[in-house]
Amino acid sequence: MYIWPNHTLLDLLHIEHPIVQSPMAGAQDSELAIAVARAGGLGSLACAMLSPEQIREQVGLFRQAVSAPINLNFFCHQDLRLEPEALQEWRLKLLPYYQEYGLDPNQELPKASRAPFSRQHAELMEELKPEVVSFHFGLPSAELVQRVKKTGALIMSSATTTAEAVWLQEHGADIIIAQGLEAGGHRGVFLESTVHQQVGTLSLVPQIADAVSVPVIAAGGIADGRGIAAALALGASAAQIGTAYLFCPESKITPLHREALSNSRSDGTALTNLFSGRPARSISTRLMNEIGPLSSSAPVFPHAGSALSPLRIEAEKKGRTEFSSLWSGQSAALGRPLPAEQLTLVLAQEAQGVCKRLGVAGATHAPLDKP
Template structure:
């Protein structure tokens, strides 16, 4: 069975879910053009996700993917939090930010029973997970809703782990990919492979369709992924420049700038490894500082980001991007989907 048949989509193109940089409108544009649009739920509560899915369904009947995080919420470590704020103290003074006003508690929630209720209500065609899978009872609720289940793997071991637990397809997230690494079996970054090294390993070892993600932005890279065994490709960075994305003007400008050639995997913004364009925060404290656990690290960065952005600066903004932003264009998301879809569907 082809992935197009499995997901009921004309093109083997998936739009990567990008929490904070999109809403249902990007997903609608991709799905109506023949791909599989995605709605990221990692930064939403159940009520807001309900609104997003209702808004999506009001505009199209096409299938969509709803994406969730599966991290374990960490306890607040006051000592580690204090060290992190002390590391940022110079920035607070410079931008006149009062550390006493910094929020506490997680800014992102993992998939839970409240979210499972929303899935049961809306019954999306596909549900995807990042950072592993939820507890078995929650996973079974998703499966009983009728949704196909997919999840990210960054190593062969993770792909085999996901297959053993009955997912319908695996996303091969290469090291080139922008945003948060989906790694979950271990935290050693040296285990991470590039897309075109990871993809054939997973395609050869798994009995499931494999979706390539990371560095895929145009016809050439989409075709190359198919040649290496991908049943479909997932594209994120290229969609950030489209009119339907919610990427800020600062983020869009950075993607179009030569500085986008230099990206790095950093935990400075959230406490978990994620790839973005190098900016002042990364340069001055390093890409992998000692931070509170994900997602608590972001609380101390948020007011710095807000203040700097009000001055027109992206010094503390997470400029998520894959390693290949060279083909980011301000074309309509539907047009981009059709172009990529025709390339990825080309069997010649």
């Protein structure tokens, strides 16, 4: 049994290791969450692209497989209408690519599939009673926050600045995820309007830990035990890990995405709004390089991806990722293709070893039976 330097979050969540699997919409289902939970971490299910029926089914599979807490994650963005003028401007920007691939530039486009947290979701939480409900892009309305709290769930949300962390605590968050600039996927930005002032994990975590009284989880660029130990030393109670779990066989990314991750470099990603309309970190692609990773022509979230969908489908048929969102953090080069349960145990062992060598308080353990 491991004894970690900070047990606050472990006691709150009833987990063994200070490892939180990042919820990754479109890249995972309950299989990954189950594997992490079995190893003693917090398994998460990304719900932003799932219907209520799908959420109910996935939670049911989790409950059948393991007796452990689960984190259900939702977006709480403002659901903005896509203006026809904005769509037309985006279509014109993409027109040369449509012509290159022989596609009809005026074809009907699929609708965006990311829905914000709603009253219907709150009703579902009252039914399913997850131990943790987490949010990206701030928090939903005070009414919905209180409904979730009444189910007994702990509320988590991501902060990319100290100001966002303080706001989250003041508005009901029980746990704050300090999301550094290195993190893959969507930035949790909700108070700020620019990304060039965003903060790295090493700087962000201790500042947020000093500014709030609730437990802090470090996220961004953490892919091995060294990163977890560093997060704990900086004042975090746990580390949230995303990209490292994409290498696991339980992740649902495409073979092309998996190949891109395996060939990634530390300088191979960039923040882009081209794929969804919000800043997110992806492995660089042709589209990002030619248009520029951040474009004012990209429609509001989550509509930018609709016009890219036909291009992505055609390109991927040819084995290309020119128009694909290849979400990745900056430490993908540290990734290992291990089963998720094994990876979680390895991460815990590595972190304990680093903590012990550095003399971090409380870092003692008895060896685990499993590798």
